[in-house]
Amino acid sequence: MTNKSIITSYIAIGTLFLGTAVFNPSYAQPSPEASVELSIEDANLTVVKQIYADFASGNIPGFVAALSEDVVWNEAENNSLAVGNPYVGPEEVMSGVMGPLMQDWSSFEVQPESFMADGNTVAMFGRYLATSASSEKQINPQVVHHYTLENGKVIRFQQYVDTLALDQAMTIDPDMEKADLPQ
Secondary structure, three states: OOHHHHHHHOOHHHHHHOOOOOOOHHHHOOOOOOOOOOOHHHHHHHHHHHHHHHHHHOOHHHHHHOEEEEEEEEOOOOOHHHHHOOEEOHHHHHHHHHHHHHHHEEEEEEEEEEEEEEOOEEEEEEEEEEEEOOOOOEEOOEEEEEEEEEOOEEEEEEEEEOHHHHHHHHOOOHHHHHHHOOO
């Protein structure tokens, strides 16, 4: 499957995220003081910040373009999406992570708070703000995304998140179900 067909197949994901994310556009912009030649840390930080800008705006082609053809993507252990770990390549990331994410959550925002770069690695520290499609419960857990980049592309991704919060949001309260049933 080509990148174009991946993008076409999952372009609807963008509609889930469009207009829902809080994003500071300065994340994706190098500082005015930046020299013409960016350090490896600054270049990688720019790539990762652009990933969040693309995700927030629903620019799925931009998101996919930041991934290497053989990216190794791992969701946090005990996350329901971790069953397919590792997802290898953009097609698996889109079908195994982003597709189910769109189905499981009626809204989903990544709110970056800070970044740390060291050589070929970048970490984003932030929060998710999401609403479960099944239970309508909202969550706001802390999250860390750890990226490894090579030649301006993400080659590895590891998510760290409060998976209990994700699981509890996805669980429908049996008392609520009974209350909604006709007597």
